């Protein structure tokens with residue numbers, strides 16, 4: 543490593559840090575340019591960009607991990623590339639090839655290698671790919687030009703203190719409409735989540751849980767993470783709905799539960815009135831990894847799963863295997879790891 547940076551790796555949070563280089567590519571007249579790494583972390587765009595007025599923008603999130611032998615690897619970037627293209631299709635933004643997407647991520651990690659936290663600190667290099675509609679436009683229609691960029695920053699564990707259960711409350715707000723953009727990783731869903739999150743935080747909860755927008759009887763998302771529960775007969779259960787954002791972490795955990803832990807896996811409705819079926823529950827996502835759910839408050843009562851202070855054995859095992867794969871300590875299923 544040529545350069546060293548002065549960062550206290552063990553005390554990192556989830557705050558913006560400017561790293562050295564970011565990737566940027568422009569779409570114009572029907573195609574993407576070949577992209578480049580730039581030092582400038584500021585964008586200059588038209589005041590009439592669709593990203594600013596009509597929410598024509600999307601993002602992704604993934605991580606690079608330092609392995610025990612000092613190498614660096616990225617977890618399932620092809621899945622993020624595919625998901626970004628599904629989002630792009632939904633809001634009429636141009637497709638970006640999976641090769642260009644992965645190449646951009648690899649270039650950014652290599653160019654900022656000094657910022658990849660050491661193995662064993664619990665910290666990682668977070669990659670933030672995003673696409674925005676830009677160019678002069680005022681009517682509600684797709685933008686004439688687009689920017690695709692990837693920047694990165696070192697981050698610590700999402701919840702300090704690591705694997706500690708936290709409590710959630712049910713919100714009466716929706717983050718997305720039944721067949722709206724809930725399944726697309728667009729910023730508008732996050733704008734819709736700011737107030738419910740604030741309300742939950744003000745009342746001492748880690749975040750809120752969204753129910754299905756049609757009937758408000760089924761669990762959908764846990765803040766900006768997916769939900770899973772472990773039933774009393776040891777099945778891995780996670781809700782299914784078009785307004786849930788398909789979490790890559792969730793699909794990875796389903797595979798781990800099935801193939802590594804030989805559990806039955808079900809994607810089906812999870813009724814808020816039937817939480818008793820679960821002995822453990824958790825929230826999962828790239829940032830959250832696995833956050834054990836201590837309890838869920840609903841109609842003024844807190845339903846506690848395994849414990850409010852201790853992590854359950856199945857959640858612990860899922861976490862150990864997922865992190866083992868991500869940090870290169872456990873052999874990964876084919877195609878899950880891209881080595882830098």
Ligand SMILES: *Cc1c(COP(=O)(O)O)cnc(C)c1O
Nearest residue numbers: 766767768787789790791827828
């Ligand atoms: C990104 C995101 C997730 C987690 O997806 P991962 O691919 O596991 O990081 C879950 N819910 C929402 C709403 C998201 O935006």
